[in-house]
Amino acid sequence: MKLLIVEDEKELAASIASYLKNENYTCEVASNFKQALDKIETSDYECIALDITIPGGSGMQLLKELKNNKKTDGVIIISAKNSIDDRISALRLGADDYLVKPFHLSELAARINAIIRRKMHNGNNIIRFNEIIIDTLAKEVMVRKEPVELTRREYELLVYFLSNQRRVISKNALISHLWNQEMGAGESADIIYTHIKNLRKKLHEKGCGDYIKSLYGMGYKLTDQ
Amino acid sequence: MKLQAQYNKISIASSVLVLLIAGAGYYFLLNYVLKDQLDETLRVEQAEIQDFIQTNHSLPPATTYKDQRIEFKKSDKAIPQNFRTLTLYNAEEKENELSRQLDFPVEVNGQYYIASVTKSQEDTEKIIAVILLVTLGLIVLLSMLLFFANRFLVKRLWKPFQTTLNSIKNFDLNAPSAIKTEKTVIYEFNDLNENISMMTEKVVKDYLSLKHFIDHASHEIQTPLAVVNSKLDVLIQDPGLNEKNLQDLQAIYDAVDKMSKLSQSLLLLARIENNQFSEKQEVNIHAIAKNIIQELDEWIGEKSLTVNNEISELNVNMNSQLANTLVANLIINAIKHSGRKETIELQSCKNTFTISNPGTQALDGEKIFDRFWKSEYSDGTGLGLAIAKQICDHYVFLLQYEFRAGMHYFSILF
Numbered sequence: 001m002k003l004l005i006v007e008d009e010k011e012l013a014a015s016i017a018s019y020l021k022n023e024n025y026t027c028e029v030a031s032n033f034k035q036a037l038d039k040i041e042t043s044d045y046e047c048i049a050l051d052i053t054i055p056g057g058s059g060m061q062l063l064k065e066l067k068n069n070k071k072t073d074g075v076i077i078i079s080a081k082n083s084i085d086d087r088i089s090a091l092r093l094g095a096d097d098y099l100v101k102p103f104h105l106s107e108l109a110a111r112i113n114a115i116i117r118r119k120m121h122n123g124n125n126i127i128r129f130n131e132i133i134i135d136t137l138a139k140e141v142m143v144r145k146e147p148v149e150l151t152r153r154e155y156e157l158l159v160y161f162l163s164n165q166r167r168v169i170s171k172n173a174l175i176s177h178l179w180n181q182e183m184g185a186g187e188s189a190d191i192i193y194t195h196i197k198n199l200r201k202k203l204h205e206k207g208c209g210d211y212i213k214s215l216y217g218m219g220y221k222l223t224d225q
Numbered sequence: 226m227k228l229q230a231q232y233n234k235i236s237i238a239s240s241v242l243v244l245l246i247a248g249a250g251y252y253f254l255l256n257y258v259l260k261d262q263l264d265e266t267l268r269v270e271q272a273e274i275q276d277f278i279q280t281n282h283s284l285p286p287a288t289t290y291k292d293q294r295i296e297f298k299k300s301d302k303a304i305p306q307n308f309r310t311l312t313l314y315n316a317e318e319k320e321n322e323l324s325r326q327l328d329f330p331v332e333v334n335g336q337y338y339i340a341s342v343t344k345s346q347e348d349t350e351k352i353i354a355v356i357l358l359v360t361l362g363l364i365v366l367l368s369m370l371l372f373f374a375n376r377f378l379v380k381r382l383w384k385p386f387q388t389t390l391n392s393i394k395n396f397d398l399n400a401p402s403a404i405k406t407e408k409t410v411i412y413e414f415n416d417l418n419e420n421i422s423m424m425t426e427k428v429v430k431d432y433l434s435l436k437h438f439i440d441h442a443s444h445e446i447q448t449p450l451a452v453v454n455s456k457l458d459v460l461i462q463d464p465g466l467n468e469k470n471l472q473d474l475q476a477i478y479d480a481v482d483k484m485s486k487l488s489q490s491l492l493l494l495a496r497i498e499n500n501q502f503s504e505k506q507e508v509n510i511h512a513i514a515k516n517i518i519q520e521l522d523e524w525i526g527e528k529s530l531t532v533n534n535e536i537s538e539l540n541v542n543m544n545s546q547l548a549n550t551l552v553a554n555l556i557i558n559a560i561k562h563s564g565r566k567e568t569i570e571l572q573s574c575k576n577t578f579t580i581s582n583p584g585t586q587a588l589d590g591e592k593i594f595d596r597f598w599k600s601e602y603s604d605g606t607g608l609g610l611a612i613a614k615q616i617c618d619h620y621v622f623l624l625q626y627e628f629r630a631g632m633h634y635f636s637i638l639f
Contacts, residue, residue: 009448015455019462080447082489083501084546102451102485105458153523168461172478179520191523216468218475219461 001046003112005029006036006062007078008054016049019105019167020112033057040066040073046119047074047112052081052090063093074115078103104173110163127162130224131208134159143206153178154199161212161222168219189217196220229383233375237368244367248360255356259349260325264308267327270295270342278331284338292345300337303330313343322347385409389418399500401429436495443492450485457481483606490608493550494596497615502544510539510552510578514571517553521560529566532556536573541639543620551616554609555580555635561605562633579636587628594624 001024007013008031017027025046030036033056040048040062048066052059059077066073076097077090087098096115099108117124117136125137133142139155141148150158160169160177174192200212213221274295277285287296306329313324323346331340385407392405404425406418457478461471496502511534518525518532525532541548559569559582569582592598594614597607613635617624623638 012452015459101447102454218471
């Protein structure tokens with residue numbers, strides 16, 4: 001599957017590409033309007049991460065081009081602009097999601113995964129990790145064909161982990177994913193810890209392997225290695 | 226005191242004073258001149274009497290004619306000539322009259338007489354009275370004239386000033402319109418208008434550029450922050466990191482988070498100031514508070530707090546995003562500054578929303594809503610309450626802080 005990153009800040013584009021690149025995805029980078037236009041005209045992408053302010057044009061124009069050419073590429077806007085108006089106009093032009101800078105790469109990965117899942121019409125609303133199966137449409141988690149009862153937060157956490165398999169996710173990324181950064185960092189760190197502890201316990205009770213590893217409490221990783 | 230009243234006071238007082246002094250001067254001068262003239266008449270009479278005696282060697286007959294009277298009295302010696310003023314009874318007019326009398330010696334056939342020529346001063350008095358009356362009349366007339374002239378003329382003269390002043394009073398930096406001035410021939414007012422126009426233009430320009438500066442600065446910070454964040458996200462994938470490295474990275478993460486929150490908050494403040502939340506609708510404060518409390522459920526549970534949402538139906542016409550931010554900031558503030566197992570109360574009464582939490586001492590009510598003001602226990606950005614205040618100011622709601630009986634109260638009068 002191919003992803004395109006349209007971002008003029010080269011270092012940011014490089015980080016995104018190196019994070020998203022794995023066995024399933026290949027990443028291409030365009031750093032200006034013309035490059036991006038060439039790429040979207042010549043090939044199809046599963047998802048495009050699109051900055052609005054790029055040299056030589058606007059991300060919005062690219063969105064229009066995609067629509068005019070009846071392309072079905074998924075699009076997630078990555079922008080420093082955070083107003084409701086910007087979001088609405090981007091979504092109206094056919095963007096699938098809108099992520100405000102600065103963001104965590106794990107958040108971008110989770111959202112791109114979600115877009116790709118939605119785009120697939122063959123009912124691909126299933127995420128898998130070994131014996132864990134999540135049906136994102138029904139919001140159900142199965143381990144060894146047995147349902148696991150999770151709270152909303154625990155479910156969100158598990159989906160997030162499965163969208164970032166085998167990668168370290170920082171505690172801060174988890175906090176901002178769950179709470180929109182409203183709370184003080186100190187308070188929410190303990191709550192994250194509690195949620196993860198409960199999640200591990202519930203999965204373990206159903207005979208699931210202990211895949212969530214903690215890195216001295218500052219980050220977590222879903223891995224079977 | 227109004228400038229006009231002050232001006233009236235001075236101009237009327239000084240003209241009355243000048244007229245009074247002039248009146249008194251007039252009186253004394255006229256009195257002197259008229260008396261001198263009267264004395265001259267008496268001297269002419271004296272000369273006539275002396276001529277008569279010289280020619281006839283006898284006294285002329287004593288007469289009383291109109292206001293003039295001539296008398297002779299025997300005397301054993303020649304008295305010196307003497308002018309005097311005295312009150313005499315006028316039988317004709319049946320009243321006492323001031324008179325001027327000249328006594329002088331005459332000698333007829335070796336016999337001395339005192340001749341007295343008396344003339345009534347009544348006419349002089351009348352003239353003086355008339356003059357005083359005229360003067361008094363003038364004072365009254367002039368005062369009235371001055372008063373009304375000042376009232377109308379000065380009012381008209383100051384009209385351009387009033388126009389400018391009203392325009393300044395209605396001036397609002399958030400909705401600046403040019404200062405309205407009136408063309409006038411008066412140099413000072415034109416000068417004033419010109420300078421005020423220049424000043425307001427500059428203020429508006431500076432204010433706009435300051436607002437845009439915050440807007441731009443906050444925007445421009447987002448991209449470098451995104452780079453830092455993404456590099457950190459990539460960096461922590463490195464399996465070679467030890468605990469110390471990860472702790473340092475955590476500190477960087479926290480600092481980036483805080484910076485990002487700060488610039489987002491500043492951007493929000495700038496946007497409210499720039500009127501970028503014009504969309505309005507009926508929002509239900511109870512429902513908003515309920516949602517927020519639910520969202521913060523784990524945090525509340527973690528601190529074993531009790532949050533009582535006793536808001537009755539309270540609908541406010543405002544931007545729903547701002548309503549959310551307003552209520553959330555107040556609730557987060559209360560949670561943050563509550564100790565374990567304490568109770569936070571949300572109440573409403575008519576158009577008032579109140580949130581309270583226990584505290585040990587009053588906060589500085591003057592500074593609590595200032596940007597970047599923080600109590601010593603706070604680790605936040607110091608912008609939460611400032612944003613709440615800004616939102617309230619934007620809608621002209623009254624946000625107040627009070628400390629009563631060991632409780633912090635924040636209330637909004639919608």
